[in-house]
Amino acid sequence: MERSAKEDIQKFDIAIVGGGPAGLTLAVGLVSIMPELKVCICDKHQFKVPDDARSLALAAGVTRIFRFLGIWDEMKKNSSPISRMEITDSAPSDRSRPLFLAFDGAVGHDQPFAHMIPFRDIVAALLTKAKGNVELIDGVEAVSLDNEGSAARIGFADGSAIEAELVVAADGSRSKLRSLASIKTIINDYKQVGLVSTIAHEFEHNQTAYEHFRSAGPFASLPLKGKTSSLVWTETAQNAQDLIKLSPKEQEKHIEEAMGHCLGGVELKQPIQGFPLRLCIAREFVRPRLALMGDA
Ligand SMILES: Cc1cc2nc3c(=O)[nH]c(=O)nc-3n(C[C@H](O)[C@H](O)[C@H](O)COP(=O)(O)OP(=O)(O)OC[C@H]3O[C@@H](n4cnc5c(N)ncnc54)[C@H](O)[C@@H]3O)c2cc1C
Known part of the structure; x- marks a missing residue:
């Protein structure tokens, strides 16, 4: 990229x-x-709070970062701690589901080993803290990178550009900057879909995360506020498509069976959403004046 001193x-x-x-x-x-x-x-x-109904499990180490940044109390207002985890590996048709593994406890005072936090609350708390402290430039798509001079330059689709001593690519799993820097990746398409939804259920979850290992992949319910839980499970692409086409009542029946009825009757609070699953690891994480982070 040519640089003009007048720019x-x-x-x-x-x-x-x-x-x-x-x-x-x-x-x-x-x-x-x-x-x-x-x-x-x-x-x-x-830069706005996304319309994303997912909740994320944040391990205690991650929550310590947010405590340090002074935004944890705001972020956790709709969260649920995960105080216990129960894992089973019986077949759905088995009459009983003996525990395969269980663990509980906290990593410190008032620090359960993980929390379930609505994605929207994570972004909202971070955005509030960023405003006024960080320059937020939105509506600009990075399309070029020159990291060979005394400063790196990012060019945007609208023709504008900025320069920085260091550029951090936090632009997600299909990182444009990673490919502009010709950083190769290792990719494995699992040919599976991650399904997510939120349910209300008959029984208390008691801050317990349940994980059922099935031949199709893990099926997890993670505790949210009150008698609600977040579901995340894997299916083959074909099974996922078939499941999404079912009526909500049929989907609820499928979920109750997959969970071995551990939370009693369930009611879907959100339509089931599917995310294709693939492994993507960058072969290098740094280049001159460039560092990759997060999903990038
Ligand atoms: C179903 C599901 C469940 C999950 N559950 C969990 C969980 O329980 N716990 C957990 O820790 N993680 C979970 N994850 C993973 C988590 O969501 C991601 O790891 C996280 O969102 C990645 O954040 P990021 O900031 O790296 O990337 P992203 O969230 O993808 O953000 C990338 C940003 O870059 C912007 N961008 C992209 N390209 C450009 C460009 N060229 N120019 C300018 N901007 C650009 C995008 O607009 C976007 O805002 C889950 C993911 C899925 C799909």
């Missing part, structure tokens, strides 16, 4: 491309520890 482009110490949970956490963390740094985050979408 008036914004310069940063660190430019993060991708305002998902990884990019936002890094940005907020950097300015908390080193407020003198000039940090920006660029995203092709608007």
